[in-house]
Every structure is written in C-alpha cells, then in structure tokens.
Amino acid sequence: MASTSDIANRVPITIALMLATVMNSLDTTIANVALPHIQGSVSAAPDQVTWILTSYLIATAIMTPLSGWLSVRIGRKRMFMISIAGFTVASMLCGIATNLGEIVAFRLAQGLFGASLIPLSQAVILDLYPPRQVGQVMALWGAAVILGPIFGPVLGGWLTDNLTWRWVFYINLPIGALALAGVVAFMSSEGGAKGRPFDFLGFSSLIVFIGAFQLMVDRGPTLDWFSSSEICAEAVICVIGLYVFAVQTIAAKHPFFHRDLALDGNFVTCTIFGFFIGILLFSTMALLPPMMQQLMGYSALQSGVATMPRGVGSFAAMFVVGRLIGRVDTRAILAVGLALSAFALWQMTQFDLSMTSRPIIISGIFQGVGIGLIFVPLSTLAYATLAPRHRPEATGVFTLVRSLGASVGISIMEALWTMNTSVVHSTLAAHIQPSSPVVAAALPPMFNPATIAGLTALNGEVTRQAAMVAYVDDFKVMMIVTLACLPMLLFMRNPKYAAEAVHAVAE
Secondary structure, eight states, X not given: OOOHHHHHTHHHHHHHHHHHHHHHHHTTTTTGGGHHHHHHHHTOOHHHHTHHHHHHHHHHHHHHHHHHHHHHHHOHHHHHHHHHHHHHHHHHHHHHOOSHHHHHHHHHHHHHHHTTHHHHHHHHHHHHSOHHHHHHHHHHHHHHHHHHHHHHHHHHHXXXXXXXXXXXXXXXHHHHHHHHHHHHHHSOOOOOOOOSOOOHHXXXXXXXXXXXXXXXXXXXXXXXXXXXXXXXXXXXXXXXXXXXXXXXXXXXXXXXXXHHHHHOHHHHHHHHHXXXXXXXXXXXXXXXXXXXXXXXXXXXXXXXXXXXXXXXXXXXXXXXXXXXXXXXOHHHHHHHXXXXXXXXXXXXXXXXXXXXXXXXXXXXXXXXXXXXXXXXXXXXXHHHTSOGGXXXXXXXXXHHHHHHHHHHHHHHHHHHHHHHHHHHHHHHHHTOOTTOHHHHHHSOGGGOTTSHHHHHHHHHHHHHHHHHHHHHHHHHHHHHHHHHTGGGGGGOOOOTTHHHHGGGOOO
C-alpha cells in the first residue's frame, strides 16, 4: 500500500513513473528503423543484426517474473532507482558500443534493468489513487505505454538521419535522469519484506532453457542447423533445462510458477495465444524497416513515418476497446482483431518493389487496429478466471511468454527470409542465361551481361527481387499463423465481470 507521503506526492511520482514508462516503451521500436545503419556500422549480417532486438526482448522476458519478487525483497523505491539508473547507463553504453557483440550485451542489460519498469509502475499507480480515479489515471498511463510504438519509429528515423544511429540510445539519458530524480525526490523509502520463497533452481533452469533455445534459433541459419555440433549442443541443453524446470515445478514445495496457473484453462490458452501474438506484432516491425530502406531506397525517417500509422491504429483501437469490454463478448472482439490482422498480412503479401508507401501505410493501419483489438481483451480473458492472489505472478508469466514469442518470432522470420532469398535467387538466376542472345536483347543496356558492370548490376537486381519475394513469403507465413490462432478462441471462457478484469491488464 502507498504511504501518506506518497499519496501527497502522487502527481510528481506519477510523472516520474510515466517518464520511465515512455523510456522503456520507446526502446521496443525506436531501434528498428536504425537496424540497417547499425548493420553497416558494425559490419553485421542481416540475421545477426536482429540480435539487437531479440537480446532486449529475451532479457525482458527472463527478468520480468523475478522483478516482482525483488521489489518485495528490497522495496519498490530501491527497485525503481536501480532499474532506471541501470537502464539509462545501459542505453549510454549501447550508444558508444563499437561492435555487434557490445551492442547485444548492452541491450541485454537494458532488458534486464527495464523489465520491471512497466509492471511496477502500474502497481504503484494502482496503489496511489482511489478506485474512482484509477480508470482515468490508467488511461493516461496506457497512453504513455503506446507512445513508443507510435513515435518510436519516427523519432528513431529522424535521429538516425540527422545525427547518427547512436542517438536512438542517447535519447534515453535525459528522460532517465528526470525519471530517476523524480523517484529519488518524491517516492518514500520502504524496507524489504519476506515474501514467498523464491525457487532459484526453477528460475535458473528456465533461463538455461530460454537462453539455449534463443541461441539455437539465432545461430541455426548461419551454422546450417543440426549439421553443426554447436546447434546440437544447444538443443541438448535446451531440453535439459526444460526437463529440470518441469520436474521442479511439479515437485517443489514453492515452485517458480504456482501450479494453479497450469490448471486454469483460460490462462493457459490465452498465454499460448499471446506467444503467437508476440510473433505477429514484433516480427512485422523488424522486417519492414530493412525492406523499405535496403530494397526501396527509403531513408530511416521515411521508413519511420510509413510505419507510424500502425501505432496510431493500435492507439485508436485500444481507446475504443475499453468501452466495448463488458458490453460485447470479449472473444468476439478478439476474433475481429485477428481477422483484421490476417487481412493486413494478406495485403502485405501483395507488396512489390514498384509500389508507393500507400500499401504499407494502409496495411499498417489495419494491422495496428487489429493488434489494438487483441491486446486488452486477451489480457482480460487471461486473468478473468484466476484467483486474485495469483494475478501478480500470472502477469509475469504472461509477459514472459509473449516476449519469448516476439524474440523467437523475429529470429525464425529472419531465418526464413535468409533461406528463401537464397532459394529464390537461385531459381531466378537459373532462368537467365547471359550467353543467350534472346536474353541479352531483352535486357536494358545497364544489365548487359556481356560486360562486368552489366553482369554485376543484373545480379544485384536478381538479389533485390529475390529478397522482396522472401519478404512476401514471410508475410504469408504470419498470415497463416494468425488464422491458425482462431480455433483457440473456442477454448476461452468469457469473464463474468469483464469490466473489472480490465484492471488486471499488465505489460
């Protein structure tokens, strides 16, 4: 519960927490448009540069369940101070990094320190305000959360074009300093307390499983999967970690995740559903900026502006969905959201290299609205049938699985793109015989295969076309995954008090 002094200072505390929330939410998207520039700066391969995104997501996933236990042990104020300061310093280190390994390591640190900012901010705000004001304040706080997906790509693009990619990380320094100053000055200190015993064996085995699995999907395309001894070793470690975690969860007196969570069908179904939504949301945002910048000649700012409507669509949908929950079957809202997302991905399968930005913007709006219609209703259903005492722990599990889906989804889609680009390039090249006079006559002079320059230009255009086909194939896969999620709605139970369940939504 909030102290008397915290209640008296709730406005400046809320501002400080919202600044921390904005800083954290910005980093989920701001680096996306800078990836092609970072790739060139550190000489990374396309499948390697996405580690900058997946390392942040996987660290957030791992740390989120632990952050609640730590906040009880050391106190919320101290937890906030450590988290904000660590996130800000890690951002600075990302900006001064000189190679891919350093950036990935510091992004891991960002994720570890930033994991607690959104869920703890929400918990503190719920304690600071009386029930009659919670709805308004949480709506304002939710707007801060969604600011990242809306303005992150544009801000990242502007900073990259006008300064350097390093400023997408440096921008966190003033925001973090203000947030830290607000917490230090206005939030009261509280001593640590003993909570439920922490299952370190379960937590450690979970980290081993997630880390080995992520390494396997990240490194697999480069090392030709199971023909590599490294991938085989990571697969074995992954299985061992999962086995130890499962046994510990079943047998331990106080497991890392309460066994009741696995017995709640609604929560299990929604959590699995959330895994695939993580793939849908973050994979698209990881694929589009490189496609626009490397294949279509967009600047970082132009690609950010083209993807901004996606965030605007999500914001508009989340504003409307709050009024619909409790009046409309929540599963029906989810079905509409999935249908719009699938339609948007179908539109994206029509992309080609001669198009303007219009198809990107239109499909982005549809997908943004679809995701917005999924996000809050899914969280509402996930916690609707859980006992209130399990909800704090359930939010950590739900966020972990969704973040894992996002990280794995980015890696898998990037691996598919790399593989399909190579396959399509070989197929297209097989139909072009430079020695054929018919082919030579049909090609423009700049692609004259009789000259080295023409042959090089021709190969570059074939590679460009193959890459576009591979992107379209990725969008097809995501569309199929989206449609495959529809049957899961049949296993979800509609909450009796959906309007109240909205307050259980957590990042």
